Amino acid sequence: MLLPRTLLCLAQAWLVLADTQLVLNQLQTVSATTSPLTYSLPTSQRPVSVSVALCSYQQSATPRFFVSNGSVMSPGPDDLGEDVFELELDGYSLGNLTVQVTSSGVLAVYNATDMSFEVGVSDDGPMHQVLDELPLFSDSTANQVLMFSPPFSPPSISAPSYPNYTLPAANQTFPPEPPSPPEYSLFIAATTSSAFMTLPRTGCAFRGSANNVGRLLASAQSEGLWLRDTGGWRWQWFVNGLVPMTNYTVYAVKNETQVTAPIYFSTKSPAFACPIVYGLPFCPSIGYAAPLGNDDPATGVTATELPSAFTDNLISGLTNFTVMLTTLACGRDLYSPIVTCADCQAAYRNWLCIVSLPRCAEYTSTTSSSAAATSTSTSMFGQGTAQEPLITPTPALAVQNASSPRNPNLPPFAKNYTAVLPCLEVCYGADRACPPFLGFQCPLPQYTAGQSYGVGYVDTGEEGVVGGGMTGAGTDQWGNVWCNGPGVV
Structure with a gap:
């Protein structure tokens, strides 16, 4: 036994x-x-x-x-x-x-x-793990969204030095793409869907439920790699077929198993008419809805579809600025111990692109234009979720007359629209990085800055005080957009 x-x-x-x-x-x-x-x-x-x-x-x-x-x-x-x-x-x-x-x-x-x-x-x-980085919400229309993966493979940028002070061309070309970029997928689902609310937040769950709960977009289904800033390359997705005025949740999945924290956005109302503009090599950070006519809204507006008057004027202005900038010795030994002419040109490019191409927005459906101008609890893309910040300041919105374009090089838009103003820090960035002899100046917060810029969102709005603004950034992961400029991701 x-x-x-x-x-x-x-x-x-x-x-x-x-x-x-x-x-x-x-x-x-x-x-x-x-x-x-x-x-x-x-x-x-x-x-x-x-x-x-x-x-x-x-x-x-x-x-x-x-x-x-x-x-x-x-x-x-x-x-x-x-x-x-x-x-x-x-x-x-x-x-x-x-x-x-x-x-x-x-x-x-x-x-x-x-x-x-x-x-x-x-x-x-x-x-399997939760990643620290986040995907990037660029902008949405009534039934479209432009999304980016988290950044990877930061580009190698060499500062100009004596005697070669060559800077990127106005209509710049990107450096070679990274040879082995990580594979990313985006999972997009309606936030309030009961099936989504009970779904595990894992790559295999997203893959298994993509047909009946949400939409899984792999790298092969993207618009390709895009270098929108110095943070690094990103995969870019232009997505159609969304439902107007609906809250969506987005996760990025790296190499099928590693998942990011979620970000959120809302589609706009069916009356929203501005198409998304993206894929501009002379303005790589631009990716938002703008007041432009478009024969095929399903594709958005890319560089070849922009009006030539707008494109030629912007490229000419940036070219002239670059020529004038390089009359100065651009090396760190003579220019600045902190920044170079390349930093000045990049900051000026960012400012010029944002102020030249207005960003369309819309007031929330629960408030009128006048009420939204004074409310402190309204957001342009507010989710109304328990995780959203309790205090959501009013975004810097301004109604624009269609017959008087904000940029005269743009054709008149079909109807009046609402623009979200640039963050004042977009102007400050060029002012700080560029030499005084160029004569670049920004309006003062206590005087006229509020007429053209969103003031007090990123910084306090007080002269000499950096940081501590109402929101600390122009956008956040909850889909709020307060001014057109720097975000948290």
Whole structure:
């Protein structure tokens, strides 16, 4: 007769033989039918990260994951101790745990019957994790949105030095694209959708629900790579088919498993007529709705579709400015210990593009134009969610007469529209980076600046005081746009 301890050893040996061997740096997708499930962990001389992401779950069950890197062959809730650890899931329904597995290790899964999940073991960081960076909401219309992935591969920019003070051309060309950019996907879903609200916030859940809950857009479905600023290259998506006046939530997924925190936006009303302008090499940071006619709104407006009077005047002005700027010795030894002529040109380009091409907006449907001008709780794209900041200042909006374009090089628009004014800091950026002899000056906050710029949103609006404005940025991840300029992402 076998002793009880012998029976236990045989049972543990059977579990080791019956479980699945996980492979280092490879994903394993599981549809659980029994509980518990056990998996042998690969050994490594380096610490390994065991990570899990739920692809679906049952509301009535709470799955639990236990990792052993010692003698316990079937770790569970009663075995927590020196060699047994619980891998806990976060609010995204993913989690990871780093352990040393030199001889043997086991992952045990409980209460996951009728669920599917991914598990991965890596010696190069967690395969499943929440990323610190965010995707970028550029702008929306009634049924479109322009989105960007988080930045990657910052460009190498060399400061001009003696005797070569060559600066980028007005109609600039981008440096070579990065040879192996990371793959990104965007998952877009209506925020209040009941199916979306119960969905795990993981890459595999997004992939599995893309047909009936939201929309998953891979890098191959994007408009390609775009270098909109010095932060780095981004994937760019121009998305059609959205519902007017609807709140949307967006997640970016890197390499199918790593998920960013969400950002939010709202589509505008069906009456909103401005198309999105993007893809301008002479104004790479421009990507928003502008008062321009467009024969095919589904494609937006790109550089080749802009009026030649606007394009030629902007490029000519930037060219002349660059020629005048390079009459000065641009090296750090003579120009400035902090900035160079290249910084001046970049800041001036940003200012010129933003003030030359007005950004369309619209007042919220709950307030009239006059009420919105004094309200302190209205936002242009407010979500009304519990996570949104409690105080949402009124954006810097101004009604524009269609027969008197803000820029005379633009053709008259079909009807009056509302513009969101540039942030005053866009002007300050050029003023700080450029030499005084150019004569570039910004209006003062206490006098006329409020007629042409959004004042007090990024900075306080007081002379000499930097930071501490009402919002600290022109835009935020909640979809609020207070003035046209620097955002938080």
